[in-house]
Amino acid sequence: MTYCLAISTAHGLVFASDSRTNAGLDDISVHGKMHSFIWEGDRFLTLLSAGSLATTQAVIKRLREDAAGTGHSLLSMPSMAAVADYVGGLSTEIQRHHSGRDTASTNFESTFILGGQIGTAAPALYLIYPQGNYIHSSSAQPFFQIGEFKYGKPILDRVIGENTTLEDAARCALVSIDSTMRSNLTVGPPIELHLYPRNSLKKGRYLQLDQDDDFWRELSNSWSIGLNRALGELPPFSWEQADQPPSIRSISQS
Template identity: 45%
Template sequence: MTYCVGLRLNKGLVFMSDTRTNAGVDNFSVTRKMFTWNTPGERVITLMTAGNLATTQALVSLLDERSKATAERNPTLLELPTMFQVARLVGATLKEVIEESGPDGQEASTKFRASVILGGQIKGGKPTLFLIYPEGNFIEITEDSPFFQIGEAKYGKPILVRAYDPDMSFEDTIKLLLVSFDSTIKANLSVGLPLDLQIYEADSFKVTERPRIEADDPYFQHISNSWGEALRTALAQLPSYQAD
């Protein structure tokens, strides 16, 4: 399983993904799920993936291979003029990979399902995010739905819904996402550290930060411990139930 979040702020975009993959309860490994293509001064495109590992790796490899422009295959994701058209290309490529992986029909194809968060900015447009489904169709971020999650989303969603503010700083957004991921990690063994983080400042057309948050990261440990203590304190301060 996986947990990835893409979140839009007034300042730009923030992406975070875990790196755990598993083929059973005793077979865990670390695999990157966040990928970026950057033409400085012109575009930044970031992809996060969840689902069948063979499918997501094939998707990224195809997109990367096809980003090298050729006379036979134009335009590429580094040439398309809008993020909407990039989303169409990624959706079509994902659908192509899944269909080729399941030659025996829909039942086989479902075993190779994957979903994608696509985000970034192309000069002339605004920073945006798309959620792309296995069928190749997609939706774009809105003010009413300012973030997307893929993978094991349910445990980390409540804090995002309650605390998100479009005017948040990047620093506070990272804190918010770490709480969301900490809640998910504690609730589901198939999501785990290290975490990949990427910040994109609007109109910069460059990746400003791509640290990896390891399990022994002092700030993550402080957030995790402090959040647990804060929850216990808040619960203790709530009025006790009184039977009628």
């Protein structure tokens, strides 16, 4: 399985993805799911992918080939919506190609999150469905998730807003992925993280974090401590002593 997410705030975009790929529980490997296409000063584009790795790789390969040519390509698209439509078209074309020679009922579907900025237009996020159609983010829907999204959704629902800084959004994304990895074995390190500051039109801050990375471990420990403290400070039930300070009720397990 997979877990990728992208967040849009007034400050720019954040992308995060795990790297675990599995074809059955006994066939697990590591493949990056974050692919950036950057023409500095003109456009910044990043794709996150979930679903069939074969379809994803074929789409990425076609995007790179097209960009090296002179026809329709990521570089020639006038808008983020046009890029979403172009990627959706490639994805369905490749799925149709493989379905046409399939002898079983194989699932060739891939889902993409597209994020980026073209020129002076606002940065945008798109969720591109396996069917090739797509939706864009909004202030009411400032993030998209693909893959094993449920474990890591509550923290995003509670925290992400228009004014969240890129760094806070990035920490929230890491917590969302950390929680998912703890609860589901099919999501795994290394984690890729990319912070794109609005209007920069170049590669932003990029990190690749492994589970034994000091920062990752510090973040995960700090989060456990913070969660347990938040729990320890929840209101007491009516039958608990009203004069008992919250600290006595705090939980020790991390």
